[in-house]
Amino acid sequence: MVGVSDNIRGFVLAISSSVFIGSSFIIKKKGLKRAGAAGTRASEGGYAYLKEPWWWAGMITMILGEGLNFAAYAYAPAILVTPLGALSIIFSAILAHFILEERLHMFGVVGCILCLFGSVTIVLHAPLERDIESVKQVWHLATEPVFIVYTLVVLVVVVVLVVFYVPRYGQSHMVVYIGICSLMGSLTVMGVKAVAIALKLSFSGSNQFIYFETWFFTILVIAFCFMQMIYLNKALDIFNTAVVSPVYYVMFTTLTIVASMIMFQEWHSQTTTQIVSEFCGFVTILCGTFLLHKTKDMGGSPTMATPLYHRSRDSSPREVEP
Amino acid sequence: MVGVSDNIRGFVLAISSSVFIGSSFIIKKKGLKRAGAAGTRASEGGYAYLKEPWWWAGMITMILGEGLNFAAYAYAPAILVTPLGALSIIFSAILAHFILEERLHMFGVVGCILCLFGSVTIVLHAPLERDIESVKQVWHLATEPVFIVYTLVVLVVVVVLVVFYVPRYGQSHMVVYIGICSLMGSLTVMGVKAVAIALKLSFSGSNQFIYFETWFFTILVIAFCFMQMIYLNKALDIFNTAVVSPVYYVMFTTLTIVASMIMFQEWHSQTTTQIVSEFCGFVTILCGTFLLHKTKDMGGSPTMATPLYHRSRDSSPREVEP
Numbered sequence: 003m004v005g006v007s008d009n010i011r012g013f014v015l016a017i018s019s020s021v022f023i024g025s026s027f028i029i030k031k032k033g034l035k036r037a038g039a040a041g042t043r044a045s046e047g048g049y050a051y052l053k054e055p056w057w058w059a060g061m062i063t064m065i066l067g068e069g070l071n072f073a074a075y076a077y078a079p080a081i082l083v084t085p086l087g088a089l090s091i092i093f094s095a096i097l098a099h100f101i102l103e104e105r106l107h108m109f110g111v112v113g114c115i116l117c118l119f120g121s122v123t124i125v126l127h128a129p130l131e132r133d134i135e136s137v138k139q140v141w142h143l144a145t146e147p148v149f150i151v152y153t154l155v156v157l158v159v160v161v162v163l164v165v166f167y168v169p170r171y172g173q174s175h176m177v178v179y180i181g182i183c184s185l186m187g188s189l190t191v192m193g194v195k196a197v198a199i200a201l202k203l204s205f206s207g208s209n210q211f212i213y214f215e216t217w218f219f220t221i222l223v224i225a226f227c228f229m230q231m232i233y234l235n236k237a238l239d240i241f242n243t244a245v246v247s248p249v250y251y252v253m254f255t256t257l258t259i260v261a262s263m264i265m266f267q268e269w270h271s272q273t274t275t276q277i278v279s280e281f282c283g284f285v286t287i288l289c290g291t292f293l294l295h296k297t298k299d300m301g302g303s304p305t306m307a308t309p310l311y312h313r314s315r316d317s318s319p320r321e322v323e324p
Numbered sequence: 325m326v327g328v329s330d331n332i333r334g335f336v337l338a339i340s341s342s343v344f345i346g347s348s349f350i351i352k353k354k355g356l357k358r359a360g361a362a363g364t365r366a367s368e369g370g371y372a373y374l375k376e377p378w379w380w381a382g383m384i385t386m387i388l389g390e391g392l393n394f395a396a397y398a399y400a401p402a403i404l405v406t407p408l409g410a411l412s413i414i415f416s417a418i419l420a421h422f423i424l425e426e427r428l429h430m431f432g433v434v435g436c437i438l439c440l441f442g443s444v445t446i447v448l449h450a451p452l453e454r455d456i457e458s459v460k461q462v463w464h465l466a467t468e469p470v471f472i473v474y475t476l477v478v479l480v481v482v483v484v485l486v487v488f489y490v491p492r493y494g495q496s497h498m499v500v501y502i503g504i505c506s507l508m509g510s511l512t513v514m515g516v517k518a519v520a521i522a523l524k525l526s527f528s529g530s531n532q533f534i535y536f537e538t539w540f541f542t543i544l545v546i547a548f549c550f551m552q553m554i555y556l557n558k559a560l561d562i563f564n565t566a567v568v569s570p571v572y573y574v575m576f577t578t579l580t581i582v583a584s585m586i587m588f589q590e591w592h593s594q595t596t597t598q599i600v601s602e603f604c605g606f607v608t609i610l611c612g613t614f615l616l617h618k619t620k621d622m623g624g625s626p627t628m629a630t631p632l633y634h635r636s637r638d639s640s641p642r643e644v645e646p
Contacts, residue, residue, distance in 0.1 A: 085600070108618075109431060112611045116438070119604040123445060126597050126604075275448050278407070279601060282441040282448075286608050289434045293615075296430075 012078020015070050016086035022067030024093025026060045027238065027247045028101055033057025034239045044239040045173065051235060061231075084125045088118045091251050095244040104242045107297035116290030117248040121255050123283030127276040128259045129268040136203070140196035141215040143265050152264045156185045172236070176249060176295065179237035183230045184253035188261040190230065193223040245294050252287045334400020337392050338408035344389030346415025348382045349560065349569045350423055355379025356561045366561040367495065373557060383553075406447045410440045416569040426564045429619035438612025439570040443577050445605030449598040450581045451590040458525070462518035463537040465587050474586045478507045494558070498571060498617065501559035505552045506575035510583040512552065515545040567616045574609045 033056030034044050042048025051057040067090070074083045095114050098104040106114070134140055143149065160182055167178045196219040200210035210216045237246050262268075355378030356366050364370025373379040389412070396405045417436050420426040428436070456462055465471065482504055489500045518541040522532035532538045559568050 109615065112614060115607065116611050119607045123601060123604045126600060278448060279445060282445045282605070282608075285437065285441045286604075289438050292434060293431065 008077045009079075009082065012074045012076075012083055013086065015074035015077060016083045017089070019067045019070035019074060020087055020090040020093055022063050022070060023087075023090040024067075024247070025097055026064035026067055027094045027243045028060075028097045029063055030057055030060030030235070031098075031102060031238050031243045033060055034235060038239060044235040085118075085122045088121050088125075088251065091118050091248040094247040098242065098244040098247075102243060104244050106242070106244045109293045110245065110297040113290040113293030113297065114244070114248050116286050116293065117252045120283045120286030120290055121252050123286065124256060124259060124280050127272075127279040127283070129263060129266070129271055129276075134195055134199055137196050137200045137210050137213060137216050137219065140192065140199070140219070144192060146265075146267070148267065149265050152261060153189060156189060160185050173240055176237055176241045176246060177253075177291075179233045179240075180246065180250050180253055182233045183237070183250060184257045186226045186230050187254045188257035190223055190226040191258050192261060192265060193219045193226065197223055249291050249294060252291060256284065256287065330399045331401075331404065334396045334398075334405055335408065337396035337399060338405045339411070341389045341392035341396060342409055342412040342415055344385050344392060345409075345412040346389075346569070347419055348386035348389055349416045349565045350382075350419045351385055352379055352382030352557070353420075353424060353560050353565045355382055356557060360561060366557040407440075407444045410443050410447075410573065413440050413570040413573055417566040420564065420566040420569075424565060426566050428564070428566045431615045432567065432619040435612040435615030435619065436566070436570050438608050438615065439574045442605045442608030442612055443574050445608065446578060446581065446602050449601040449605070451585060451588070451593055451598075456517055456521055459518050459522045459532050459535060459538050459541070462514065462521070462541070466514060468587075468589070470589065471587050474583060475511060478511060482507050495562055498559055498563045498568060499575075499613075501555045501562075502568065502572050502575055504555045505559070505572060506579045508548045508552050509576045510579035512545055512548040513580050514583060514587060515541045515548065519545055571613050571616060574613060578606065578609065 033054040034051050036056060037048070037051035037054045038044065041050035044051055071083070071087050074087070091114055095106060095111070099106065134143075144153075163178055163182050163185075167175075168182075172178045196216070200216045200219070203210045234246075234250065237250070355376040356373050358378060359370070359373035359376045360366065363372035366373055393405070393409050396409070413436055417428060417433070421428065456465075466475075485500055485504050485507075489497075490504075494500045518538070522538045522541070526532045556568075556572065559572070
């Protein structure tokens with residue numbers, strides 16, 4: 003049992019994590035805008051943002067926020083930490099409104115709220131994860147046929163998205179870039195677990211970096227993190243922060259739960275009520291994402307507003323940048 | 325344990341109940357439109373619909389549907405019957421589209437879906453109801469101080485709505501009429517339980533109609549049913565069927581669960597996960613209702629479209645009747 007003071011510590015950690023993660027999107031976007039004004043934009047393949055202190059400040063804020071979130075789970079139960087963590091969606095929408103002066107359509111606000119509550123429903127009914135104790139164990143779980151199939155499906159979908167969909171729909175449909183990030187992210191989280199255990203064991207004297215599995219996971223995590231960073235920057239450069247952050251949050255959360263369920267094969271421990279609740283949460287998220295997508299303001303250059311959005315009565319394309 | 329064939333029987337009963345209840349709204353609306361064309365409209369205090377066979381056909385369809393729904397719960401578990409019962413929302417929206425040619429805004433469709441999945445989430449996590457075995461038991465539960473407080477609050481709110489809000493907002497805000505129906509409905513359901521038991525016991529030889537409690541509940545049910553019928557007709561006369569039926573379903577379901585929880589005082593048996601899930605379902609429903617309200621097409625005479633809806637970019641007032 004955790005004490006009340008532990009709950010309060012977890013509460014404070016979770017809230018701070020939401021503030022950090024929520025504001026990291028805003029700071030990064032500021033960096034991307036400044037970098038775009040000076041050189042080639044991230045969405046057009048530029049990497050000028052790497053010279054932008056604002057962008058780096060955003061990166062560091064995000065890493066700090068993720069760390070605080072991780073720490074919060076150590077103190078307070080998931081039922082308290084998860085909803086508070088999902089508040090980052092609301093924080094980034096509020097900050098985007100005041101700092102970046104992005105205007106969200108009223109139905110976009112409803113979309114944000116739906117994403118928040120849909121994710122909470124899903125996470126609450128997701129199966130508990132088993133604890134992992136060694137790198138070998140992760141390797142064993144990751145090489146089970148069903149997880150290999152999941153990995154292959156993810157990689158094929160990512161390649162198809164990058165090769166066929168990015169050139170055609172990348173600038174108009176945010177699900178393309180955010181989908182790439184979230185799919186890679188679901189595999190990265192599994193790799194991060196292995197690396198975290200490897201580091202813990204190595205620091206306590208039993209060096210894990212003599213095994214090739216440890217190096218495999220380390221390289222995988224680094225490579226996948228880079229890819230996610232590049233595509234998240236592209237998405238953030240084109241679309242409104244208040245739209246990107248909830249969609250990224252829900253896709254990432256959902257796919258991580260799916261990957262985790264497949265890896266630990268824990269779907270048979272699920273009751274019907276849990277499965278139906280998860281499905282309800284998922285539909286809620288889909289509706290929220292749909293509202294956000296349909297009402298999203300288009301940032302970036304005017305050419306990026308495709309005819310689809312001009313036709314739609316409910317989208318209100320507005321230019322964020324001059 | 326129930327067998328597979330019982331599940332199938334429950335499934336068929338629940339689906340038929342949804343079809344009956346879903347279509348009852350359409351048939352009633354057809355009756356109301358014909359009655360409105362001939363005499364004073366229901367929304368303006370007319371009762372011409374009582375002479376309209378279509379309206380009576382709608383009433384009978386609804387009673388049959390409720391009966392089938394009740395029977396479905398006897399065969400299959402609630403987890404199967406509840407989502408199928410909530411499908412009536414979708415059936416009435418589809419029928420309204422094709423038969424009454426009501427056009428629902430794309431976001432109104434999202435609102436319907438949200439109402440459906442939000443109610444399923446709430447009902448799944450609602451506490452199980454205790455079985456009731458005698459009229460005296462209902463009377464005992466209904467006269468507990470906390471339920472008396474609930475009853476008084478409901479009655480005061482209904483009176484305030486009828487006296488102050490109906491004249492001013494009744495024609496523009498559907499929550500006024502539907503709120504009255506749902507609040508009365510939550511008390512009616514408790515009364516129906518007492519009457520059902522009284523009838524069952526009386527038929528099996530032990531006459532319950534010698535107790536004044538039985539008569540009290542019988543008169544209450546009849547009076548409250550009449551009031552609900554009158555206000556539901558007013559709502560249905562003014563607003564689109566595809567908008568009234570989901571909002572009525574969710575308000576009625578939510579308030580009945582609240583009344584039942586208060587009567588049986590079963591909130592302390594609830595786990596935190598259940599309470600948080602119910603809250604998520606409730607917010608989902610609120611968002612769905614908000615979308616439906618904001619995008620609802622205004623039927624009836626043009627004067628009913630208040631400036632609020634003309635100002636809103638997202639409502640699309642269209643005339644249903646010529």
